[in-house]
Amino acid sequence: MKLNKLFLSLLFIALSTTAFAQQTSNELKALKQKKEAIERQIELAQRNLNKTTSGKKLTLSQINTIKAQVRLMQEKISTINSEMRSLDNQITENTGKVHNLQTRLSDLKKEYAGMIRFAQRNRNSYDKMMFIFAAKDFNQGYKRIKYLQQFGQYRKKQAAYIQGTEKDLNNQISVLDRDLKNKLSLLKQQESEKSRLDRKKSEQAAVLNNLSKDERKYRQDIQKNRQQQAAIDRQMKAEINRIIEAERRKEEARIKEAERLAAAKAKAEGKVAPVVSAKPRTTSQILRNSPEDAKLSDAFENNKGNLPWPVASGVITTHFGPYTVGTARGQNDGVVYQTSENASVRAVFNGKVSKIRNILGKYIVIIRHGEYFTIYQNLKNVSVSEGTSVTTKQAIGTAANNDGTPEVGFQINRGGIPLPPESWVAR
Structure with missing residues (x-):
């Protein structure tokens, strides 16, 4: 019908x-x-x-x-x-x-x-x-x-x-x-x-x-800010390079020890010691040398675009890359989050605290995630110590004020190379 x-x-x-x-x-x-x-x-x-x-x-x-x-x-x-x-x-x-x-x-x-x-x-x-x-x-x-x-x-x-x-x-x-x-x-x-x-x-x-x-009046302040940030960035890169170099030395020591043991074994057996021609290893390979570091690196990469912000609430006021203020120009290796007073700063992923530095009365924390590093700047205090493991969203300190405004600088670094954080954190 x-x-x-x-x-x-x-x-x-x-x-x-x-x-x-x-x-x-x-x-x-x-x-x-x-x-x-x-x-x-x-x-x-x-x-x-x-x-x-x-x-x-x-x-x-x-x-x-x-x-x-x-x-x-x-x-x-x-x-x-x-x-x-x-x-x-x-x-x-x-x-x-x-x-x-x-x-x-x-x-x-x-x-x-x-x-x-x-x-x-x-x-x-x-x-x-x-x-x-x-x-x-x-x-x-x-x-x-x-x-x-x-x-x-x-x-x-x-x-x-x-x-x-x-x-x-x-x-x-x-x-x-x-x-x-x-x-x-x-x-x-x-x-x-x-x-x-x-x-x-x-x-x-x-x-x-x-x-x-009044740019002449402000230029000095802007220039001072740029110089301070550039000095901090250089120190952070130097710290990361020291970590990489330490890992490289560990790898070289491991290879030498393996060669020594192989030569001793060959001598005991009356054989000619094998010639080991170690290929140069990249920074990525050095930092991913252990299974744990390789697994952590892969997990960090797989969470690209979904990492939490280093603060629970805030607004990005400074972006990654080149910037211009008046006639002043510079390069930002990270972003700046403006947040609320006494806001908690938190780790964006599982890792280990590699370095804590006090520069100009403010703390900086570097956390390693395999071959990746996250850097947290402008903290007035820290609640972690070097060598300790942290988990995602774990509090590591408190945001400090900058010109009366609570701010947190945040960087992501891969083997010494700065990466744009906004493509890694969740929108």
Whole structure:
């Protein structure tokens, strides 16, 4: 019967659209969470900025904070745009579902009306008997008897299908109405964020203009900051190189001992000692020499893009690579996380504390993960010691203030080569 075809068609539509709706819902949920996370970063940066701007001269930290806020606001607007695109897809899908349900409901009602008319024509026993006896042959008559037996059940089912379809239609209209209201809310958010971004850009322009006017006054501070950071980076590289060299010496000693034992064995057996021509080993091979170090290196690599941040909450104000502040230019070997007061600094992966240094009153911790190293700078205290093993997210110290702002420098290094941390940590 047509009823079965209609029901199967409705079932197919419901199943095919449910998966799409679930996917869109998950996408919207993820975008909303991302937007909320960005807003928390903006608020944290603003709180720190409020603490450092009152009655104080402009600092490099303040400049970087404002730049980070502008970037985060732009990212938030981009996220809102993605939300609206996803919501538009959902609205289009739901509009199609409403139209389809309206069409199906109309078809069901027409089919039901035909059944009612048939029932009216065959409302007594005589009419039913005449309907059966009017069959062309016995086979058709039998089918008409079975049809009449099932007719009442079909009427009840179709009435239930109509009620269910009407209910689905009303629910879908409610969902569509909610989506349209959500889109209107997103449009208002977008407009508000654009105005907020314009104000922050004006603030940034004023700060940069102030920097340009008084650059001679600030240049000394910026230059001092650059020199200090460059000196720290050189010392960190030197520490890592010392660790690599120590591992190389261990490897050379192991090879010499193996050669000595082989020569002693050959002499005892009256044979000529074998000539061992050891091939030069790369830094990577040296640092992955033991099975434990190789396993740890592989585990670190496999977690690329999923490592936790070195602080539970914060915002990146300084990025990896070349940078420009006014006319000053430099190179960052890592990133700087601006965080909250007395924030805990934590290891981003399992490893062993290779070095702890106190430079200019601030602590630096180097943790080795096989051939990889993570470096944590600007700690006011540490809660681990050299040679101890640490686990992922284990606290290793507390963030110190830099120009009144709590900050943590973070670097990832592979065999002496700095890597961009943002491609390794989770977004």
